[in-house]
Amino acid sequence: MKIKFVGFAAMALLALMACKSDDDNNPDGPTLRDLSEVTAENETELQAYLKTHFYNYEEFANPTEGFDYKIVFDTIAGDNADKIPLIDRPELKDMVVSVDDVPHKMYILNVRQGTGDKPLLGDQVVVKYEASNPDGTIVDASAVEFSSPTLSTDPQQMYQFTEGFTHLILDLHVGSGYVENADGTLTWNNDYGIGACFVPAGLAYYRSGNYKPFIFKVDMLAFNQIDQDYIYDYTAGGNVSSPDGIPSSMEDVNGNGDPRDDDTDGDGIPNYLDADDDNDGILTIYEYDVLPDNNNNGIIDEGDGDGIPDDSDGDGIYDYLDPDNQIGSGI
Known part of the structure; x- marks a missing residue:
């Protein structure tokens, strides 16, 4: 059985697009309190x-x-x-994440690591989760669901969820899999990662005018690589699907673990959403899933069989990231 991913139980870890500080007090959203002030209040509450x-x-x-x-x-x-x-508790660790130049301390409780691999930013995950406030009020929770993923047509609205929740997921590993029952349900092997995190509003729902700190609990069940590239036409108000064959989590060109800050051609669209990463007029799919054997299946099928993308002009830059290469236009 192949797992399909969906809903609030299946989420893309490349979810959170960077929010700009000039969005804080726009006519379309709430007038927000000072972030530094809210963060200080939240830290006091979380420490208590x-x-x-x-x-x-x-x-x-x-x-x-x-x-x-x-x-x-x-x-x-x-x-x-x-x-x-x-x-x-030795299982608790803290980390600092900056939002609009304001440092936010969050706490991750890694109760059980999990025996398998762990996802990267940009992968899609299957989790059970619960979101609550420190007073015990449960705000949201989800059991596992399976279906096909849905992407927003607007890059600024793709899988919007919190930075704090994302860091918790990235800290946990999956387990060894599951057993499919006769009725089609799944029983997960009891060795998946289990954890929780405690985050200030700036890493939760501050942008919506919610200034409360949050506690997230997660069971990390499975993950899957996905490819989120597409061409977005703001004028036409729609998008044309154009995956480039490279999983979003693998488009971390600078190797810092975050594909959101990799924009090879400097066009303002990160590579994981850009169907032509080097802006040379040849879609990445034709330079990565290489000509002349290209079949758009996302598998590198270049001639020498080494599994490494081609570098036609030998300048040390893969063709799909090199605007000045020797690939022809026979696409």
Whole structure:
């Protein structure tokens, strides 16, 4: 059975397009509070939560029969007065992510790493997740669904979800797979990654006028490489599908782990959304899935069989990134 990906359970990790600071107070959106002020308030609230709450680490360390492997948070008080607070757990780590030049500290709780590979930014993932506020209010949750993915026609609206959630997913590995049941449902092998993160509003829903910090829980079940390139015609108000054969997560030309900042031809469209990465008039698919054997199947079929894209003029730059190469126009 081939897994298909969809909905809120299946998301592209290349989701979050960079938001510009001049969008903060536009006529079409809310007038936002000062981000630095909100971030400072959130950090105080998150620190207080992490010092006064624990998770069911004892159940994870010594699972009983029937344990559901779900993270549960509770207050350190009464019968739980001797529990170790989240802030002191070795599984918790913090990282700083800047938004509009404002540093945001987020916390990742990696309860179980997972036994398989982990996704890269730009891959599509299958997860179970829950989003809540520190007061325990559950804002959103999803079980796993499978179907075909849907892409927005506007690059600025592709898979918009939060930066904090993305960093949690990138920290977890998948498991060893699943068993398909007779009724078509799946039972996942119990070795997938499990984690949670605690994020300030700037890494959650600040842009929508929600200034609360958030807690995300995730079961990392599977991931898949996808190719999000297409030609977008703003004048016509639509797009023409044109995948270039390179998975979005592999278009990280500068190797920093983030394909969003790779724009080889400087046209303002990152390579993962650009059907002609070097703007030489030859679509990337014809320079990567190489002529003359090109069959648009996304598999490098250049002549020498080494699995490396061609460099026709020998200048050390692959043809699909080189605007000055020797490929003809027989496309």
